[in-house]
Amino acid sequence: EAKAAGRNGFRSYSPDMPACSTGCISLENALRGAIERDELELHYQPQVDLKGRRVLGVEALLRWRHPERGLVPPMQFIPAAEESGLIIGLGEWVVRSAFAQLRAWLDAGLPPLRMSVNISALQFRQPGFAAFLEGQLALHRLPAGCIELELTESVLMKNLEEVLRTLTDIKALGVRLAIDDFGTGFSSLGYLRRFPIDRLKIDQSFVRDIDTTPVNESIARAIMALADSLSLEIVAEGIEREAEADVLQRLNCQQGQGYLFSRPVLADGFTAWWQASMRDDLAFNS
Ligand code: C2E
Ligand code: MG
Ligand code: MG
Ligand code: MG
Numbered sequence: 001e002a003k004a005a006g007r008n009g010f011r012s013y014s015p016d017m018p019a020c021s022t023g024c025i026s027l028e029n030a031l032r033g034a035i036e037r038d039e040l041e042l043h044y045q046p047q048v049d050l051k052g053r054r055v056l057g058v059e060a061l062l063r064w065r066h067p068e069r070g071l072v073p074p075m076q077f078i079p080a081a082e083e084s085g086l087i088i089g090l091g092e093w094v095v096r097s098a099f100a101q102l103r104a105w106l107d108a109g110l111p112p113l114r115m116s117v118n119i120s121a122l123q124f125r126q127p128g129f130a131a132f133l134e135g136q137l138a139l140h141r142l143p144a145g146c147i148e149l150e151l152t153e154s155v156l157m158k159n160l161e162e163v164l165r166t167l168t169d170i171k172a173l174g175v176r177l178a179i180d181d182f183g184t185g186f187s188s189l190g191y192l193r194r195f196p197i198d199r200l201k202i203d204q205s206f207v208r209d210i211d212t213t214p215v216n217e218s219i220a221r222a223i224m225a226l227a228d229s230l231s232l233e234i235v236a237e238g239i240e241r242e243a244e245a246d247v248l249q250r251l252n253c254q255q256g257q258g259y260l261f262s263r264p265v266l267a268d269g270f271t272a273w274w275q276a277s278m279r280d281d282l283a284f285n286s
Helices: 022-032 078-084 087-107 121-125 129-139 153-157 160-173 190-194 214-229 242-250 267-285
Strands: 040-049 055-066 070-072 114-118 147-152 176-182 199-202 233-236
Touching (some): 055 267, 078 087, 087 267, 121 160, 160 190
Parallel strands (some): 199 233
16 A cells, blocks of 8 residues: 555545545545635646747646645546546636636736646536537636647547537537647547547657657657648657757748746746747847
8 A cells, every 4th residue: 555655645546546536536525625714736847839939828737736745746636536537626716717717817008828738538528518518618618729738538539429420519518629638648530520629639648759769759740740631730848859850840840849948837937938038039139
């Protein structure tokens, strides 16, 4: 039991873990009050155009600021939240908070940017999910086109007709749709034809050392070609080094995200980073 505990004392999820092993139950109980105790935080990571390094959008990434265990990364609690259904409440909190933050940035007079939000399978399949989004867009007075939902291939794989209906409802609102971790899901490529997807995120496992790993370059190149022929936008995630950004640009990938530009940071940290990067732009252009 102790051996299986991760750095934060929570057992990390593994596929063979029983849905309600003791570890899972205690994590679930702890998580249950996290929203009420105000322990959840969103961190924001910019998405930039690789050429000019201008900010195009941000991805909201969930963290749990646990009083004793410190900042807990999402992979240590999202799987348990999925299994217990708590992800519904958590996911709604994420949407509300990210939308409110974007509204605050617009009200503060910062140039318009796009907000990307990760959506879990269960949340996506929740009846009324599209209506919930519509309500939140209206509540925060946001143009739908500045919101993008990031879905993994696993979300899109089961119950195709139902998935297609939900995607179509969301798309009808004007909200953008992206496939996260693209290339890791082993799903049929046929769904790309049928689903109203706006862009693909090249998974970081293919970006890692792309400058020295020819097979990663080949895979990225193939994803680029696929996106190009289907008129999908592309963003590469997990860019840590200039050499990786260089190769991606050479492959004609125009957008990127990763530690090279900024780690995910709290809203205030992002605002400061952004203002500094705009000042650099002005200095550079004058
Ligand atoms: P993701 O959506 O693919 O997010 C990218 C992950 O890569 C994030 O990890 C981010 O911090 C990390 N990352 C970004 N740039 C770099 C880089 O240059 N190098 C490396 N090594 N990593 C980088 P994070 O924040 O731990 O999130 C992990 C996953 O948890 C996310 O993967 C997403 O699937 C899930 N997640 C995060 N927030 C939410 C949420 O609000 N709702 C749901 N359902 N899932 C979420
Ligand atoms: Mg994502
Ligand atoms: Mg990803
Ligand atoms: Mg991921």
